Amino acid sequence: MTSETDGPPRGPADRTPPGGRARGAASSGPPDTPARWPADRSSPDSSGAITVAAPAKLNLALHVTGRRADGYHLLDSLVVFPRLGDSVTVAPAEELSLVLTGPFAAGLAAEADNLVLRAARLLQDIRDANPSSPPGTAPHISPGARPQGASGSATDMAQGAADMARGAARAADTAHGAAGSAADMPRGALDSAADMARGAVDMARGAAGMARGAARAADTAHGAAGSAADMTRRARTAPGGAFPGRPPARDAGPAAGSGRSDAPRAPLHGAGVQGHATPPRGARITLEKALPVASGIGGGSADAAATLRALCRLWRMDLPETVLATAALALGADLPVCLLGRSARMSGIGEVLTPAPGLPEVHVVLANPGVGVSTGAVFRGLSGFGEGLEPLPALADAAALAAWLARQRNDLEPPARALCPPIAETLDALAAAPGALLARMSGSGATCFALFAGAEAAARAAAALSAARPGWWVRAAPVTS
Numbered sequence: 001m002t003s004e005t006d007g008p009p010r011g012p013a014d015r016t017p018p019g020g021r022a023r024g025a026a027s028s029g030p031p032d033t034p035a036r037w038p039a040d041r042s043s044p045d046s047s048g049a050i051t052v053a054a055p056a057k058l059n060l061a062l063h064v065t066g067r068r069a070d071g072y073h074l075l076d077s078l079v080v081f082p083r084l085g086d087s088v089t090v091a092p093a094e095e096l097s098l099v100l101t102g103p104f105a106a107g108l109a110a111e112a113d114n115l116v117l118r119a120a121r122l123l124q125d126i127r128d129a130n131p132s133s134p135p136g137t138a139p140h141i142s143p144g145a146r147p148q149g150a151s152g153s154a155t156d157m158a159q160g161a162a163d164m165a166r167g168a169a170r171a172a173d174t175a176h177g178a179a180g181s182a183a184d185m186p187r188g189a190l191d192s193a194a195d196m197a198r199g200a201v202d203m204a205r206g207a208a209g210m211a212r213g214a215a216r217a218a219d220t221a222h223g224a225a226g227s228a229a230d231m232t233r234r235a236r237t238a239p240g241g242a243f244p245g246r247p248p249a250r251d252a253g254p255a256a257g258s259g260r261s262d263a264p265r266a267p268l269h270g271a272g273v274q275g276h277a278t279p280p281r282g283a284r285i286t287l288e289k290a291l292p293v294a295s296g297i298g299g300g301s302a303d304a305a306a307t308l309r310a311l312c313r314l315w316r317m318d319l320p321e322t323v324l325a326t327a328a329l330a331l332g333a334d335l336p337v338c339l340l341g342r343s344a345r346m347s348g349i350g351e352v353l354t355p356a357p358g359l360p361e362v363h364v365v366l367a368n369p370g371v372g373v374s375t376g377a378v379f380r381g382l383s384g385f386g387e388g389l390e391p392l393p394a395l396a397d398a399a400a401l402a403a404w405l406a407r408q409r410n411d412l413e414p415p416a417r418a419l420c421p422p423i424a425e426t427l428d429a430l431a432a433a434p435g436a437l438l439a440r441m442s443g444s445g446a447t448c449f450a451l452f453a454g455a456e457a458a459a460r461a462a463a464a465l466s467a468a469r470p471g472w473w474v475r476a477a478p479v480t481s
Helices: 115-128 152-177 187-220 228-237 299-314 322-328 335-340 374-382 399-408 413-419 423-432 456-468
Strands: 050-055 057-067 073-080 085-093 096-101 283-289 346-349 353-354 362-368 438-442 448-452 471-478
Touching: 050 299, 085 115, 085 299, 096 115, 115 283, 115 299, 115 322, 228 346, 299 322, 322 335, 335 346, 335 353, 362 399, 362 423, 362 456, 374 413, 374 423, 399 438, 399 448, 413 423, 413 438, 423 438, 423 448, 423 456, 448 456
Parallel strands: 096 283
Antiparallel strands: 050 085, 057 073, 073 346, 085 283, 346 353, 362 448, 362 471, 438 448
16 A cells, blocks of 8 residues: 555556556445534643644636646646544654554555655755744745846845745756656666655755745845834745635634634644744654545545644744645645635646636535546547636535536546446436535545535435445535635
């Protein structure tokens, strides 16, 4: 078994485990309710542990619009995050370690190539490359943004940092396109791809260091306007960042009746560990695996993104989101949208994000028939490429959203259905549920979903489907933008 890396590949990589056997859902059980999903603990508890939720990533529509020369597929997708998923807990420790729990833990292994551990090592490398920088000193400098009042040299350093970040993104793109699957590539090519990914991380670390240098130079320059915090806020609203149009991250209060906070909206940094004068060197990571493995709902990428957020708080790292997102591309092209963690239109190879905050509240029922699908095989089954999504209009309610989605599609659904007939049965069962507004497959499958206008209709449909198909994984959850 290897780490979970589900979701559409952006290159020739086939996300099937070595040996060519696709992984699938291992158990079903009663539908979850939102309150059962562990609440975020943005501040450490008495033991110093921090918990971050890793919500499922749902592709409401997914158009494959082309393929680059390096093998990356070009996508146009509307992505949302239902309020259910895995959770990641980090606690102070001298070394990095990973414990797997939950109903789908058996589908993973706590080995060195686990995506959670790879994310932790990436962040550890970035931290260790700048050991003298105190927590909270790295401002967010968007590419091309000029902080007001900064000297020419400080601005040049900021521009250099942005250039290095873009170079790291290009290097990560190339590394991703070269990676492929362990089953399909010779060993030498894999080694080269790994070297290129490490080079991308090194460049991202350099960008972080230059950004900090630019901030210090700007602070001492004659006529510098405001504090570094003010510069950070201005840069976060400037165009050209990793998450265009995203407002500054903030902590969200608990959702009504849910008993938990909205995890994805928490900031990337935190207060650190109570009782510790300095952040710990390592972390004891616990992944509570509640989502099926390799099922088209982004569990592996969500887990890695949650790990990055949790460790930023534990280790008191206030990284610019541009630097973190660029470095995370070495782990997978789904990482940027999972770091964003809210409704967005995702294009390019997955790195171009436009937040979609105006979506109406809607409820979903997710169902997986207990089978796995090879993502690479699904992409190889595509017969061609189509146009992108229609412009997203103002949508008054769930019915309007469903009507717009009905004119869109998931281009991966036809080849997935041909490879895995149970997907068609799952879609038929969801579409037949009373109150279902739309039924569609997510990602490359095999998880499918149906949209509902209200929580009660979704809960009834999930209960009925779970009773009729006890071997399926079925869950109901709300989706808010």
